Amino acid sequence: MNFKIVNQQDIDFLTSVCGEDNILVGENIHEDYSRDELAGIRQYPEVVVLPDTTKKVAAIMKYAFEQNIPVTPRGQGTGLVGAAIAIHKGIMLSTEHMNQIVEFDEDNLTLTVEPGVMLMEISKHVEEHDLFYPPDPGEKSASIGGNISTNAGGMRAVKYGVTRDYVRELEVVLPNGKIITVGGKIVKDSSGYSLKHLIIGSEGTLGIITRAILKLLPLPKVAISLLVPFPDIETAISAVPAIIKSKAIPTAIEYMERNVILSAENYLGKRFPDTTSDAYLLLTFDGNTKQEVEAVYEQVAHVCLDAGALDVFISDTDERNESIWSARNAFLEAIKASTSEMDECDVVVPRNYVVDFINYTKQVEKELNIRIASFGHAGDGNLHVYMLKDDLPDDVFVKKLNKAFDMLYAKGDELGGHVSGEHGIGYAKVKYLERSTGEEYMNLLRGIKKTFDPTGILNPGKVC
Numbered sequence: 337m338n339f340k341i342v343n344q345q346d347i348d349f350l351t352s353v354c355g356e357d358n359i360l361v362g363e364n365i366h367e368d369y370s371r372d373e374l375a376g377i378r379q380y381p382e383v384v385v386l387p388d389t390t391k392k393v394a395a396i397m398k399y400a401f402e403q404n405i406p407v408t409p410r411g412q413g414t415g416l417v418g419a420a421i422a423i424h425k426g427i428m429l430s431t432e433h434m435n436q437i438v439e440f441d442e443d444n445l446t447l448t449v450e451p452g453v454m455l456m457e458i459s460k461h462v463e464e465h466d467l468f469y470p471p472d473p474g475e476k477s478a479s480i481g482g483n484i485s486t487n488a489g490g491m492r493a494v495k496y497g498v499t500r501d502y503v504r505e506l507e508v509v510l511p512n513g514k515i516i517t518v519g520g521k522i523v524k525d526s527s528g529y530s531l532k533h534l535i536i537g538s539e540g541t542l543g544i545i546t547r548a549i550l551k552l553l554p555l556p557k558v559a560i561s562l563l564v565p566f567p568d569i570e571t572a573i574s575a576v577p578a579i580i581k582s583k584a585i586p587t588a589i590e591y592m593e594r595n596v597i598l599s600a601e602n603y604l605g606k607r608f609p610d611t612t613s614d615a616y617l618l619l620t621f622d623g624n625t626k627q628e629v630e631a632v633y634e635q636v637a638h639v640c641l642d643a644g645a646l647d648v649f650i651s652d653t654d655e656r657n658e659s660i661w662s663a664r665n666a667f668l669e670a671i672k673a674s675t676s677e678m679d680e681c682d683v684v685v686p687r688n689y690v691v692d693f694i695n696y697t698k699q700v701e702k703e704l705n706i707r708i709a710s711f712g713h714a715g716d717g718n719l720h721v722y723m724l725k726d727d728l729p730d731d732v733f734v735k736k737l738n739k740a741f742d743m744l745y746a747k748g749d750e751l752g753g754h755v756s757g758e759h760g761i762g763y764a765k766v767k768y769l770e771r772s773t774g775e776e777y778m779n780l781l782r783g784i785k786k787t788f789d790p791t792g793i794l795n796p797g798k799v800c
Contacts (some may be wrong), residue, residue, distance in 0.1 A: 398513025411482030417762030451481025589715030685756030718757030
């Protein structure tokens, strides 16, 4: 791709749009803007712009389109696949200053937000009104624009679904600077192709989200978790289909192994309620009364015990809930802190094949002699598998990492899975998507991309 190199004239124009305080050039560009949370890939943009209105985003995109300058959209930079890295340099457009909650509509149960609003801010705002926004990705400091762009999932997906299920409307700036609105506050819509659903999960390659209307639900009054120890991970995961078949669907079904829990304990400096077993399921149930929730979790507790659980710990106090969920939410950071570098396989497989895939990761770990840590969403088959560098030389780690990815994604395909459950494709996983889906599928993706972005300036090199 032959893009224009940013010059002083371009910087002057961008400054005229955003103001001197909202543009960063050269040595003023902080290191954070050169990367996301994916290890090993760094590239500084030539200029960072921080617009605070849709009009300014549109002006920037129109200019970039006319001048053939690549633009990389960025939220909070919490991604794990390089989607927010300016691999072709050019302009990085950060939405962090577009961080306003615009409207709370109690009649339609919606919240209108700008893309830079963080997930934790949305949760706090709506829960004050006895409502909640169900998608629950582990990184609460992620921006809602990034969540929508990756169709983020999280721990409540078993019962409530993913981000896609809670987006009513999007305002989007196209690569040529035109502004469109897709969707609406309406509940139903059969009005032609769903452009809204093309934008969701497109990782900033088709347009820049500048406003979103989110669907809300009534806040459950009671939430109780069960921590269920098992003798081994196979027994733990094998219990999940029985839990699902019981028709008592938990809000979350998370799996974790002892080594990851110990890493979280060490990272947080806090004790986990129990570390005597090799494997655990963490289940959460919610409802409007304690009696309702108790009836459901008691049923599931018996299912777990019948499936080989060693015990069932009921987490019905704030103190115990905090100790369990603070550890669970720290797993990624704890694993990262335990090694020098890492990379992730965010594969998703049918629920009945989760144990097969986990067993295969242990085979890969042994065969390649590389440390692998994993945890994930057993209830929806989305597994987070991390290859850890430790003290391996750089060239050895890269070789082992590539081989591990080849083996793991091939196994995912064999089991009827897909490359990414919730983190997206970005830059790092494109070749694995190509291998998994084939030429015809990728050509359709490229055709869609070309229709939205004929010159290829918006987040080039990502997804397809």
